[in-house]
Amino acid sequence: MRNALAHAGRSGRRVVSPFIATAFAQDDAEQARAQWRRVADQLRPKLPKLAALMDHAEPNVLAYMSFPAQHRAKLHSTLERLNGEIKRRTEVVGIFPNEAAITRLVGAILLEQNDEWAVQRARYITLESIAPLSDDPIVSLPLATV
Numbered sequence: 078m079r080n081a082l083a084h085a086g087r088s089g090r091r092v093v094s095p096f097i098a099t100a101f102a103q104d105d106a107e108q109a110r111a112q113w114r115r116v117a118d119q120l121r122p123k124l125p126k127l128a129a130l131m132d133h134a135e136p137n138v139l140a141y142m143s144f145p146a147q148h149r150a151k152l153h154s155t156l157e158r159l160n161g162e163i164k165r166r167t168e169v170v171g172i173f174p175n176e177a178a179i180t181r182l183v184g185a186i187l188l189e190q191n192d193e194w195a196v197q198r199a200r201y202i203t204l205e206s207i208a209p210l211s212d213d214p215i216v217s218l219p220l221a222t223v
Contacts, residue, residue, distance in 0.1 A: 080134075084127035093120070093127070106142035113139060159190055 078094065085093040096116055103109040113135055121128035141152045163186055173179045 081127060081130060084124060084130055086124075089124065093124070096120070097131075100139070103142075104146075106139065109139050109142045110135065159187075162186060162190070 078097065081097055082090045082094060096119075100109050100113040100116060103112050113131065117128045117131040117135075120131070141149055141156075144152060163183055166186055167173075167179070167182065170182065173182075
């Protein structure tokens with residue numbers, strides 16, 4: 078949304094933000110995509126850069142809509158928290174010597190987060206709750222041996 082509002086200008090932000098938000102209020106992925114395209118098409122005459130950004134960003138922005146409705150809020154909050162943690166840790170470093178250093182740090186953060194998610198199963202989306210979306214019926218958690 079910040080990237081979109083940067084293209085809207087100061088005066089257009091109050092109008093554009095709720096206009097774009099209508100796509101996120103839809104019940105399913107197809108309705109959200111249709112609304113996203115309608116908003117982009119209506120903005121195209123006055124804000125062509127914003128419409129182009131929306132065209133380009135559509136698959137990424139609406140990817141979470143393919144998940145069941147009960148997972149969407151968790152996905153949003155989890156990804157926002159993860160992005161915030163990555164931002165916080167990379168700002169501490171400040172300047173990276175090269176791209177590989179960034180990749181190593183972000184990879185380490187993601188591995189650390191994965192470990193945390195593995196032990197805090199009730200807080201995040203579990204494999205059992207997401208299994209119905211899988212193409213592979215064999216996907217399951219390994220049996221715990223005592």
